[in-house]
Amino acid sequence: EAGVAQSPRYKIIEKRQSVAFWCNPISGHATLYWYQQILGQGPKLLIQFQNNGVVDDSQLPKDRFSAERLKGVDSTLKIQPAKLEDSAVYLCASSTPGNTIYFGEGSWLTVV
Amino acid sequence: GENVEQHPSTLSVQEGDSAVIKCTYSDSASNYFPWYKQELGKGPQLIIDIRSNVGEKKDQRIAVTLNKTAKHFSLHITETQPEDSAVYFCAASRGGANNLFFGTGTRLTVIP
Numbered sequence: 001e002a003g004v005a006q007s008p009r010y011k012i013i014e015k016r017q018s019v020a021f022w023c024n025p026i027s028g029h030a031t032l033y034w035y036q037q038i039l040g041q042g043p044k045l046l047i048q049f050q051n052n053g054v055v056d057d058s059q060l061p062k063d064r065f066s067a068e069r070l071k072g073v074d075s076t077l078k079i080q081p082a083k084l085e086d087s088a089v090y091l092c093a094s095s096t097p098g099n100t101i102y103f104g105e106g107s108w109l110t111v112v
Numbered sequence: 113g114e115n116v117e118q119h120p121s122t123l124s125v126q127e128g129d130s131a132v133i134k135c136t137y138s139d140s141a142s143n144y145f146p147w148y149k150q151e152l153g154k155g156p157q158l159i160i161d162i163r164s165n166v167g168e169k170k171d172q173r174i175a176v177t178l179n180k181t182a183k184h185f186s187l188h189i190t191e192t193q194p195e196d197s198a199v200y201f202c203a204a205s206r207g208g209a210n211n212l213f214f215g216t217g218t219r220l221t222v223i224p
Contacts, residue, residue: 004155033211042116042201042214043156056211091155100146101212103155 002026004104006092012110018080021107025073025094031055033101034067034077035091043091043103049075082111114139116204118215125192126223133218135202136184144207145178145185150199150217159200160187163207192222 005024013019025032030051035043046065048055051072060067064083069075079086089106115138125131137145143164148156162169162176162185169176173192178185189196199219203212 040217042118042203042216043212044214045211048211093155100158100161103148103157105153105155 004092004094004102006090006104006107008107009105010108010110012112013082015084015111016081018078019082019109020079021077021090021092021109023075023077023092023104025075025092026102029094029096029102030072031095032069032075033093033095034075035093035103037089037091037106039088046077046090079109082109084111087111114142114204114213116202116213116215118202118218120218121216122219122221124221124223127192127194129192131187131189131192131196131220131222133187133200133202133220134184135186135204135215136182137204137213138183139204139206139213140183141206142204142213144205144210145176146203146205146212147174147176147187148201148203148214150201152198156201189220192220194222194224196220197222 032049034046037043046060047057047067049069052069067077091106093101093103095101118135146161149159150156173190175188199217202215205212
């Protein structure tokens with residue numbers, strides 16, 4: 001079974017620029033999550049989708065972050081404009097309701 | 113919301129010895145407790161999980177115990193091997209399609 005796919009794996013941008021990350025969940029997984037993991041910390045939820053609807057986006061900095069999951073499959077997370085403190089690994093994860101959450105390899109963002 | 117604390121932050125053991133990592137949680141409604149292993153440059157990978165209706169679960173060299181009254185759970189790794197070296201995260205959730213709240217991680221080093 002193919003895992004959660006993410007791209008790009010690595011991205012370096014200057015502050016105030018924009019960046020977008022893409023995620024393709026495991027086939028059949030209705031729930032999709034975006035987590036932010038700052039170096040030395042545990043992952044923290046940014047947004048959770050159930051199919052193409054948002055379940056929880058309470059921790060998403062909406063002035064600069066946006067995410068969508070059109071057609072209930074792939075998802076895109078965008079940051080515009082980026083700040084230095086956005087440097088982190090952005091992890092996409094997916095699950096079937098009530099079951100194990102599987103993570104992708106992550107997209108590493110450095111803002112300089 | 114849920115708050116998960118994890119100790120120790122770093123742990124070094126000799127190959128063949130046992131390693132124990134402990135976590136506490138604050139939300140009495142949490143009923144799902146997974147453990148993830150994260151190797152450098154990779155996403156978290158589930159190694160074992162436990163639900164609140166059981167007190168202990170084992171899978172070969174790995175075991176997890178849960179004390180719901182005290183709101184703490186622990187990961188036990190026996191006969192440690194160098195390939196067990198990684199960062200381990202505990203997490204807690206209300207289950208279902210609910211979000212995971214992660215601890216701050218434990219960097220385990222197994223010395224050959």
